[in-house]
Amino acid sequence: MNLLQVENIYEEFPPILGEDDVIALDTELSGLKEEQLHRPHGKLASLAGSFDGKNAYIIFDDAQIQEFLDRCSKATWIFHNSTFDLAHLRRWATIPERKNMRDTMLIEKLLYSNYYDDFALADLVRRYLKCYMSKETRKEFHNLEGAMSPDQIKYAALDVIGTWLVDKEQQKIVEPQDMKIWNGMYNPHVWTALELGGFNLDVEAWTRLAEKNQAIVSQAEDELGQLYGHMDKKFVGRGKAKAEVDYFVPFNPASPQQVLELFRSNGIDTESTGDKEVSKFADNPIVRKILDYRIAAKRVNTYGLPYLQYVEPDGKIYTSLNISQAETGRDSSSAPPLQNILKDIEYRKCFIAGKGRKLTIYDYSGQELNEVAYVTQDPKLIEIVNSGKNAYIEIARMSFNEIVEKGNPRYIIIKGLVLGTCYGLTPYGLARDNNVSQEVAEEMYKIFFDDFQVLAAWVKDQQKFNRGITKTILGRKGGLHPYNAQWKNNALNNPFQGSGGDMIKLAMKAFRNTDMYKQYYPTRDVYMVIQVHDELIINWREDLAEGGAKVHASCMNDVANRMHPGIISRVSGGICDNWSEKG
DNA sequence: GACGAGGGCGCC
DNA sequence: AAAGGGCGCCCTCGTC
Numbered sequence: 001m002n003l004l005q006v007e008n009i010y011e012e013f014p015p016i017l018g019e020d021d022v023i024a025l026d027t028e029l030s031g032l033k034e035e036q037l038h039r040p041h042g043k044l045a046s047l048a049g050s051f052d053g054k055n056a057y058i059i060f061d062d063a064q065i066q067e068f069l070d071r072c073s074k075a076t077w078i079f080h081n082s083t084f085d086l087a088h089l090r091r092w093a094t095i096p097e098r099k100n101m102r103d104t105m106l107i108e109k110l111l112y113s114n115y116y117d118d119f120a121l122a123d124l125v126r127r128y129l130k131c132y133m134s135k136e137t138r139k140e141f142h143n144l145e146g147a148m149s150p151d152q153i154k155y156a157a158l159d160v161i162g163t164w165l166v167d168k169e170q171q172k173i174v175e176p177q178d179m180k181i182w183n184g185m186y187n188p189h190v191w192t193a194l195e196l197g198g199f200n201l202d203v204e205a206w207t208r209l210a211e212k213n214q215a216i217v218s219q220a221e222d223e224l225g226q227l228y229g230h231m232d233k234k235f236v237g238r239g240k241a242k243a244e245v246d247y248f249v250p251f252n253p254a255s256p257q258q259v260l261e262l263f264r265s266n267g268i269d270t271e272s273t274g275d276k277e278v279s280k281f282a283d284n285p286i287v288r289k290i291l292d293y294r295i296a297a298k299r300v301n302t303y304g305l306p307y308l309q310y311v312e313p314d315g316k317i318y319t320s321l322n323i324s325q326a327e328t329g330r331d332s333s334s335a336p337p338l339q340n341i342l343k344d345i346e347y348r349k350c351f352i353a354g355k356g357r358k359l360t361i362y363d364y365s366g367q368e369l370n371e372v373a374y375v376t377q378d379p380k381l382i383e384i385v386n387s388g389k390n391a392y393i394e395i396a397r398m399s400f401n402e403i404v405e406k407g408n409p410r411y412i413i414i415k416g417l418v419l420g421t422c423y424g425l426t427p428y429g430l431a432r433d434n435n436v437s438q439e440v441a442e443e444m445y446k447i448f449f450d451d452f453q454v455l456a457a458w459v460k461d462q463q464k465f466n467r468g469i470t471k472t473i474l475g476r477k478g479g480l481h482p483y484n485a486q487w488k489n490n491a492l493n494n495p496f497q498g499s500g501g502d503m504i505k506l507a508m509k510a511f512r513n514t515d516m517y518k519q520y521y522p523t524r525d526v527y528m529v530i531q532v533h534d535e536l537i538i539n540w541r542e543d544l545a546e547g548g549a550k551v552h553a554s555c556m557n558d559v560a561n562r563m564h565p566g567i568i569s570r571v572s573g574g575i576c577d578n579w580s581e582k583g
Numbered sequence: 584g585a586c587g588a589g590g591g592c593g594c595c
Numbered sequence: 596a597a598a599g600g601g602c603g604c605c606c607t608c609g610t611c
Contacts, residue, residue, distance in 0.1 A: 274592080339595070494601095
C-alpha cells in the first residue's frame with residue numbers, strides 16, 4: 001500500500017477562497033491531556049489547510065488564525081472530528097455559524113454506522129484512497145516544546161490532504177438522503193454540543209457522600225477480609241537465612257475469582273457473581289454482604305473523590321458530549337461522564353443550578369414505547385400510549401387481567417416483557433432476570449404477542465433474514481453485520497434506540513433556534529447543560545426560567561410530534577434548583 | 584510497569 | 596448453544 005503524499009507545504013496563508021472552493025482544515029495542539037481534549041487548554045502547534053488535495057498551507061501562530069479562517073470564510077469547510085477543531089479554534093477566532101461544513105468522521109458514521117468499527121482519519125484514508133498514514137508522529141505533538149519538526153509539519157500537512165481527498169471520495173457515494181440528515185441534524189448538532197455550558201457541582205456535599213461510603217467500604221473490606229481470608233506460605237531471606245513462613249492473605253471482595261470461589265464453597269450454585277445471576281440468592285447473608293459492598297465500592301471508586309478532579313476553578317464540570325459515539329447514533333458523555341450519574345437523590349442533589357439560576361429539566365415520557373408504537377404501527381399499542389395512562393399498568397390490566405402498581409414485581413416483569421421483546425429478550429432471559437419459571441415466562445410471551453399481533457408480525461419480519469441494514473424513523477441507516485451473531489437483537493433495537501438518538505439531537509437544535517436562546521445565549525443567561533438520551537437539562541438566569549420552561553418543553557414535544565405523527569408526545573419535568581427535584 | 588480483556592455495574 | 600440493546604469507568608488478572 002502506498003504512503004499518502006503531499007506535493008508542497010507552504011508556511012503561509014492560503015489565497016482568498018470563493019464559494020465553490022472546498023478546504024480541509026486541521027488543528028494540532030501541544031500540551032493536551034488525553035482525557036480532556038474537549039476543554040480549552042494546550043497551545044496551538046499548527047493550523048493547516050488544503051483546497052486541492054495536493055498542497056498544504058500551514059501557520060503556527062495563534063494570532064494568525066483569524067486571518068487564515070477569514071480567507072476561507074466563503075468556502076466549504078471540511079474537518080475530521082470537527083468538535084475538537086471548532087472548540088479550540090474558537091479560543092482564538094470568531095467563527096460565525098455556517099451551513100457549508102462537513103465532517104468526514106461523522107459523515108462516515110452516517111454511511112457506515114455499525115458496519116465499520118473504525119472511524120479514524122487513517123482508517124478512512126485506507127478505505128477510500130488505498131493509502132497508508134503513519135500515526136507515529138502524532139503522539140509527539142502532546143509533548144511538543146518549541147517549533148515543530150519537519151516531520152511533524154509534514155504530518156499536519158498530510159492530515160489535511162487526507163481529509164480533503166477522503167471528503168471528495170465520500171461525496172461521490174453519499175446519497176441526497178444522507179446529506180439531508182447531515183444538514184438537518186448533525187451539522188447543527190456539532191455546534192449544539194460545543195455549547196454545553198457546564199454543571200455546577202456541590203463539592204462539599206459530594207465529598208461528604210464519598211466519605212460516608214468510604215467508611216462502609218473500609219468496614220466491609222476489614223470484615224470480609226478477615227472472615228474469608230486464607231493462610232499461605234512464602235519464602236523470606238536468602239541463603240542460610242532463607243525460611244518458609246506462614247502469612248495471612250486477606251479476602252478481596254473486589255476479585256470476581258475469589259468471590260466466585262467463596263460463593264461456591266458456601267453452596268451457592270452459580271456461574272457468575274454478577275448481581276443478576278445471584279439475585280435469587282440475595283437472602284444468603286454472604287451474597288448480601290458482597291452485593292452491599294459492591295454498591296458502596298462503586299460509589300467510592302467511580303462516584304467518589306476521583307470524580308472531583310473534573311471540577312474546574314469556576315466550580316463546574318464540563319463533560320465531553322461525544323456526538324454519535326454509539327453505533328446506534330446515540331451520543332455518549334465522558335470525562336466526566338454525566339449520563340450515568342446515580343439516580344440516588346443525595347447524589348442528584350449535588351448537581352445544582354447555581355446562585356441566581358434555575359434549571360429546566362424535561363424528559364420524554366415513555367419515549368421508547370412511543371417509538372415502538374409508531375414504528376410497528378400496532379393499533380392497540382398506539383391507543384394505549386396515546387391514552388396518556390401508564391402503558392404497563394394498562395397492558396397488565398388488558399392482556400393479563402392483573403391490577404399492578406408502578407414498581408411492584410409484576411409491574412417490573414411486565415415492563416421487562418414489553419420492552420424486552422423489542423430488544424430480543426427471550427423467555428429464558430425474562431425467567432432468569434425475574435426469578436420465575438421458564439413456563440411462566442413463555443406463557444407471558446404468548447399472551448403478549450397474541451394481543452399485539454401487529455407488533456409481533458413486525459418483530460418476526462425484522463428477524464426473518466439479515467437485510468444488512470436498519471433505519472431510524474428519519475431514515476438514518478445502521479449496519480447489520482452478517483457475521484455478528486447479535487444481528488437479530490440489533491435488528492429490533494437499532495430503529496428504536498437510533499430514533500431516540502435522532503430525536504434528542506433535533507430537540508437540541510430546535511432549542512438553539514428559539515428566540516429566547518438566540519437572545520440570551522450570548523450573555524450565557526441560558527445555556528444547555530447535558531442531554532441524557534431522552535432528557536435535556538438547561539440552565540437559566542432565574543427570572544427567565546418560567547418562560548424558558550415552556551419553550552424548552554414545547555421544543556421537545558414539537559420535534560417528537562413531527563417525527564412520529566399520530567403518536568402524542570408528552571414530556572415531564574419542570575423548573576428545579578438541582579437535578580434531584582425531577583426524577 | 585504497561586496494556587488489554589473481562590467482570591461488574593452506573594445510567595438510558 | 597445461548598439466552599435484551601447502547602454507552603463509560605472501575606477493578607482484577609493474565610501477558611508481555
